[in-house]
Amino acid sequence: MSTSKPLDLDKLRINGPRLWDTLMELAKIGATPKGGVCRLTLTDLDRQGRDLVLAWAKQADLTITIDKIGNAFMRRAGRNNALPPIMTGSHIDTQPTGGKFDGNYGVLAGIEVVRTLNEHAIETEAPIEVAFWTNEEGSRFVPVMMGSGVFAKAFTLAHAYAAKDVDGKSVKDELTRIGYVGAQEPGDHPVGAYFETHIEQGPVLEDNDTTIGVVQGVLGIRWFDCTVTGMEAHAGPTPMALRRDALQVATHLMQEVVATALRHAPHGRGTVGMVQVHPNSRNVIPGSVKFSIDLRNATDALVDTMVDEVKAYAAQLAKKSGLAIQIELVSSYPAQVFHADCIDAVARAANKLGYSNMPAVSGAGHDAVYMAQLAPSGMIFIPCKDGISHNEIEDAKPEHITAGCNVLLHAMLERAGT
Incomplete structure (x- = not known):
């Protein structure tokens, strides 16, 4: 008769140093002199990164499936493999001047969860899967979040395949070249629930000295191009009262973009970036000004209200100044609220593990946005240094990397069943 005690799952923890080492190993592929990573999607470096991650998956006895857009699914069997898998994942492509953690952390945290379950011979009722999605960043091909978007039927495989980079190379040709066109139709792959762990890419957690962000959802986004049309004239001879200065009128509207966001706190965002x-x-009075408007908030209704207020101000400004102001919608991304059960699972895990935590929202898009349209989904945020991401100096503390993965482990175990 065995005298060994059964494992207390509440005490289960991942191997933090091992996770950190895998992050640093992957970061060598496409490493930049400034300490970041440039591993653009569907390049030879992307292929090397994919090959390394899948080699780790094979070492962990995971079954690998690749679909036609190059999404990879790494499965650990459960007691009942008829159940849809509890999935986690993110992406391993980077920005041209990207960091070591954006996306990569979410994928390798999933691998570490599996390694931990294997080491302790823990069997789950439902299968566990780790995914990496093709072209989340959109830095070489658009649309962004391409792999998860095709998977969720947000746009077609044909549309994605036809996308070309600045050199005229297509997604289809580059996927084929690196050997990652799989056999499975995107979306023909059940998902029971989806969790994604990620650096926050903002300063809120660090500012609040909090370890875990329990993500409630992703902000809705509206992008516009605004053009103010006046009249060029010589800066010397033209009196101030007789000028049709497009820039001076435009700056009033730019300030209103910011003021509108401030009126719709705490999640209102208003940016003129271009x-x-x-x-x-x-020495010429500006005759026309074209600028971008980026408006975001936690619900589509709030974003729409912000849009209406900016447009109403623009109409008043046009009437007062006599200058034409045109506002054109460029793109629109709906707000995505995550599933209450997944949000609660993340919060319970953080509390059980003793990590400080707070509700958070994501101002950036993630693959979890599309996954939330298919299955109950949630996200886990950890702080990143100074809130900086999409930058070679992007950084995170090892203890936070470990904490986020521990929360992921326990949230997935709760959902998968043991």
């Missing part, structure tokens, strides 16, 4: 002044000459 400005083109014509003719952009030192």
Whole structure:
């Protein structure tokens, strides 16, 4: 008769140093002199990264499936393999001046969860899967979040295949070249629930000295191009009262974009990130200004209200100034609220493990946005240094990396059943 005590699952923890080492190993592929990573999607470096992650999956006895857009699914069997898998994942492609953690952490945290379950011979009722999605960043091909978007039928495989980079190379040709066109139709793959762990990519957790962000959802986004049309004239001879200065009118509207976001706190965001002044000459009054408007908030209704307020102000400004103001919608991403059960599972795991935590929202898009349209989904945030991401100096503390993965482990175990 065995005298060994059964494992207390509440005490189960991942191997933090091992997870950190895998992150650093993957970061060598495409490493930059400034300490970041440049591993653009569907390049030879991306293939090397994919090959390494799948080699780790094979070492962990995971079964691998690749679909036609190059999404990879790494499965650990459960007691009842008829159940849809409890999935986690993210992406391993980076920005041109990307960091070691954005996306990569979510994939390798999933591998570490599996390694931990294997080491302790823990069997789950439902299968566990780790996924990495093709072209989340959109830095080489658009649309962004391509792999998960095709998987969720947000756009077609044909549309994704036809996308080309600046050199005219297509997604289909590059996927084929690196050997990652799989056999499975995207979306013909059941999902029971989806969790994604990620650096916050913002400063809120660090500012609040909090370890875990329990993500409630992802902000809705509206992007516009705004053009203010005035009249070029010489800066010297033209009196101030007789000018049709497009830039001066545009700056009033730019300030209103920010003011609108401030009125709709705490999750309102308003940004003017791109400005083109014509003719952009030192001694010429600007005749036209084109600038971007980025509005975000936690619900589509709030974003729509912000849009209406900015447009109403623009109409008043046009009437007062006599200048034409045109606002054109460029793209729109709906707000995505995560599933209450998954949000609660993350919060319970963080509390059980003794980690400080707080509700959080994501101002950036993630593959979890599309997955939430298919299955109950949730996200786990950890702090990143100074809130910086999409930058070679992106950084995170090893203890936070470990904490987020421990929360992921326990949230997935709760959902998968033991």
